[in-house]
Structures are given as structure tokens and as C-alpha cells.
Amino acid sequence: MKGTVGELGEFGLIRELTARLTTTPAVKIGPGDDAAVIAAPDRRVVATTDVLIEGRHFRRDWSTAYDVGRKAAAQNLADIAAMGAVPTAVLLGLVVPADLRATWPVELMDGIRDECQVAGAAVVGGDVVRGDTITVAVTALGDLRNRDAITRSGAHAGDKIAVTGWLGWSAAGLAVLSRGFRSPRAFVEAHRRPEPPYHAGPAAAELGATAMTDVSDGLVADLGHIAAASGVDIDLRSADIDVPAQMSDIGQAVGVDPLHWVLTGGEDHAIVAAFPPDVKLPARWRVIGSVAAPAGRTPQVTVDGAAWDKAGGWDHFGDDPADGVRA
Amino acid sequence: MKGTVGELGEFGLIRELTARLTTTPAVKIGPGDDAAVIAAPDRRVVATTDVLIEGRHFRRDWSTAYDVGRKAAAQNLADIAAMGAVPTAVLLGLVVPADLRATWPVELMDGIRDECQVAGAAVVGGDVVRGDTITVAVTALGDLRNRDAITRSGAHAGDKIAVTGWLGWSAAGLAVLSRGFRSPRAFVEAHRRPEPPYHAGPAAAELGATAMTDVSDGLVADLGHIAAASGVDIDLRSADIDVPAQMSDIGQAVGVDPLHWVLTGGEDHAIVAAFPPDVKLPARWRVIGSVAAPAGRTPQVTVDGAAWDKAGGWDHFGDDPADGVRA
Secondary structure: OOOEHHHHOHHHHHHHHHHOOOOOOOEEEOOOOOOEEEEOOOOEEEEEEEEEEEOOOEOOOOOOHHHHHHHHHHHHHHHHHOOOOEEEEEEEEEEEOOOOEOHHHHHHHHHHHHHHHHHOOEEEEEEEEEOOOOEEEEEEEEEOOOOOOOOOOOOOOOOEEEEEOOOOHHHHHHHHHHOOOOOOHHHHHHHHOOOOOOOHHHHHHHHOOOEEEEOOOOHHHHHHHHHHHHOOEEEEOHHHOOOOHHHHHHHHHHOOOHHHHHHHOOOOOOEEEEEOOOOOOOOOOEEEEEEEOOOOOOOOEEEOOEEOOOOOOOOOOOOOOOOOOOO | OOOEHHHHOHHHHHHHHHHOOOOOOOEEEOOOOOOEEEEOOOOEEEEEEEEEEEOOOEOOOOOOHHHHHHHHHHHHHHHHHOOOOEEEEEEEEEEEOOOOEOHHHHHHHHHHHHHHHHHOOEEEEEEEEEOOOOEEEEEEEEEOOOOOOOOOOOOOOOOEEEEEOOOOHHHHHHHHHHOOOOOOHHHHHHHHOOOOOOOHHHHHHHHOOOEEEEOOOOHHHHHHHHHHHHOOEEEEOHHHOOOOHHHHHHHHHHOOOHHHHHHHOOOOOOEEEEEOOOOOOOOOOEEEEEEEOOOOOOOOEEEOOEEOOOOOOOOOOOOOOOOOOOO
């Protein structure tokens, strides 16, 4: 495909984008009408939305359009999974400059489509408008399959905290990229394209999880949301939190305690949940902490019994990290 | 509320926004968790998304934040109604500059909430990020109440075309505003805040509509989508299309044929549908044309048997209208 999105025109671009999509049996009416129609066999639908902006959530010199698509879809699909639901559909609101090469939104759509396929979902609709800053607004829908939604507010004293998926890999990859390196590839790839354990969300619901979230702002920050919503304290045991040897090497090279990435790095979209103490967890889950009645007025997350005093999570309106991209 | 969104911070702003929301019985889990859960009693969910950008879809000197919120919600809720569905929920993806006064997004949210209430829906979730250009990405969901979805592709030769709601009012209001006037108020208000006939969508489905859409790009352009999707010709009878006397007066004042606004003006979100010829329509529907087998290779929309040669609808990547705001 040649030329810019301006040359292709709105309808030309929409044609190119929709032509590349795949479908699933859950899609009753796909793109092209006033709205899409998607199966919601559970009689409830789970819905979430996230916005990514160029320069803030991704950089075109660090990530391909395809990777941005994978990532934009992944972070929304992970939110669906973190409710215990199975993702069904994605809608895309896209802002693109007229002088952007038309291949960029097309490859973005390929990435969104492929990530949807990994999660069992399909792109069912969207909107494309012209604007100065590339903006990717993704909405994801899912089905609870007749199970209760697992919110952040159900954790009880005595529960254990377990996690599955990657922790700190994206943050380590960002640290590498922001220092001008392109390797180790495994971490750079993890930053460009997270691999949330979608299956783990519904599986945790089935296992009896009492509270659950995906790690998008960082483990300590996201567990803080569970602690606050559930009115409990959570203590993590650092000895039980795996820090891969390769991550320790990078940490040494760039002068960062790798445990910091593991505890505060977001965007890998691991799934973390509270479970009653007697629940037997499959091997993919690592028990990393426990839930207690709140000791003070404000529910807290501690590491080995002490406050984790390094910055946790991000506030989008606060200071930018040095590199200008949210980690 | 004082200060800017940067001073309030992401979490402070989200707290302010969610504190203003109302709910409905369909909302099982509202804002504040990884995702929302909304009732979908029909076992299907209707979903649509639209993006509005400052300077392109609205201007802060012409519309209040509240009006932008009403409009952003209205255009999505109208898409749900145009499928024959009842709106249930809205999600908001919002991009705001850090130096924007915090009252702006808060009033925007008030507008979205109030328009949702008109349509019977509720805001259930969203995302707020910082960026240079105010961008409002709205996703709406709806329930079909056990009726078939009414797409654009079901019109048959012999059907009649009927419309309900306002036509050309927003375009006339935009013409007034773009010439520096603030009156007549009825038209300016119609541009700032459309009033889609939400009830008419499900009602048309109940009456047996064969194809339906809302008028967002202009009557001729949107009927063109029905003609193309259904493989039919559509002819409109201009004598049956009401041009209010006041609109004629404005047209004379600014040198525009008011029929042009009625036929090509979008954003009032009237509902237009094809019905079998024997369907008795309530008084609110005006029969304005008819459906025929295609005379040529390409399905066409004509007015009094002839091509309507003035520009119809907008292409977002094409030339801007003189005033820089999509009409």
C-alpha cells in the first residue's frame, strides 16, 4: 500500500482496515453498520477501555505499529481476563495524522487483530478520525461464562496472594531501550509486546479467587488497589518473588535493583489474585504473599513487613519518567 | 473545583469524574475495577465507538464542555438506537492537557451522564490520560430486547423511506456560528446539543423496519450507505421533506438553500428507516421517499428522480469545511 492516510481518505482507510479482520462465532454483526452485535451468552457483558498516545505510551522509533497494536489490545484484553471473563470483542477508536503513511494504521490493525486472536476475541468496529497525535482508544468486551466477576474488593484476611505471568520484564526492557540499547531482546520484546496470561483470569475465577487484577501499574501499586478496595493489608515475601538471573545482569549494568522492576514495573499484565488459603493452585501460579486484617487506618501493601518506599506505579499527570514514556 | 487537571492529578480527576455518575439497574459493576459488568439480558450486546477531537468535532469557544459531553454521548447512543437497540452503558476514553482547567472534564462528564440518562444508559467506566489535544472517545453498549438488529442491508424494492427527528438543524446552527452569530438560538442549540429520538430506533424495529441508520453524515450520504448495503436505489421527494420557515429565513440571510442543510447536514442524529409499504407509521415518522430495484450498476440516492449533486457527507481526511469543524 502506498501513500499517506490523507491520500487514502477516511473511507479508503476504513476499507483497508476492515478487510484485514478475522471473525469468531461470537460476532453476530461485525464492522460496517451503525454498531456491532456480539454474543453475550452469560446475559452480562464485561467492558473496559484504555487510551494510548504516541510519545506517552509508545514511541514509533521503539515499537512498530504492529507491536503498538498488540500492546493496545493486550492491555484491554488483560483487564477483561482480570475480571475472570473470556474476551469476546474489541472496538478501536483511532486518531491519525493525514501525513502518516497508510501502512502504519494497517499494521496497527494487524497487531490488534492478532492479539485478539490469541485471546479468542475479534475486532468488531471502530472509528477513524484525523488529528495531530496518534491516539489509540481500545474498548474490549468479554463474557463471564456464568461465573461471578472477580473484583478487587473480595480479599479476606488469611487469603494468599498468587501471581502468574511476567513481572518486571517490560520495565527492564524500557530501561534498556531508554539507554539506547536494543538488547537483551527478550526484555525489549517484552516491553514492545506483552504476553498476558489471558487463560489465567477465568481459571482463577474457577479456582475460587476472592479478588483479582492485572498488573498494569506495577505489582505493589495494583495490589494497593486490592488492599484499598478490600480493606486489608497485603504483605509480599521478596524471597518468593522470582528475579530472573538475566534481569539481575541488566540491573547491574544499568544500576537498578531488579526487584524494583519486578515490584513496580507495569505493562506486563501479569494476573495477581487473592485465594483462600486452602485452594490448591496449579504450578503456573506463584504464591508471593498473604492478606491480613488492616493494622492501621489505611490498608497497606508491604514487602517483608516493611513499606516498599520506592516509587510504585505511575500517575499520568505527574512527572514524566525521564524518557517520556509511561512504563 | 480549582486548578488544572495537572494539579488535580490522574487519580484525583478520576475520583471527581466518577463521583458525579449515576447508575441504573443494568449496571452490575460500575467504574473503579479492571472492567465494568453490564446486564445483557438479550444474550447479545450492541457496541459502537466514536472519537471527537477539539478543533475538528467541537470548538471550546462555540460549545461548553457540558454540550460536548451531551453531543459525544448522543452520537454514540444514537448508533445503538439505530440498530433497534436500547442503550445500556457508555465508556469514556479521555485525553486532556495538563494545563486544562479541571472544571472542563468534570462538566464534560456531567453532559455525558445527562445524555446517558435521557437514553436510559449509564457511564460505567473509562480512562483518562494526558495529551496535547482534547480527545473524547466514547463507546456505547445496548440491548436488543429479543428483536433482530436492524442493519443497513435489509431494504427492499417497494419499501418506503421514513424519518423521525431533526434534519439540518445542526448544520444551520453551524452556519450561523461560523459566521460569527449566536442566534437564532434554536439552531445554535441544535448544533451544540443534538436530540436524537432514541425511542424511535427500538420502535422502528418493533414496527418492522427492514433497514435503518441514524443521520450522522447527512441524509443523502447515510441513505447512500443503506442503498449500497441493500443493493437498491432510493428516491427522496423534496416536497415531503419539511424545511422549517425559520431555517428558510437563515438560508436566505446566509445565502444557502436550506434544503441543502436538510439533505446533507449531519449530527442531528435523526433516525431514517425503510419500512414495507403496508406498515402504518405513527405520526412522528414522515415518509420522504421510496426504495426501488437498482436502475444502474451502482445503487443510488436521488432527489425527485435526479442526482443530488451538492456535496453530501464528510470525509474526515478530505478538505476541511471552511470553519475547521466537522458539520
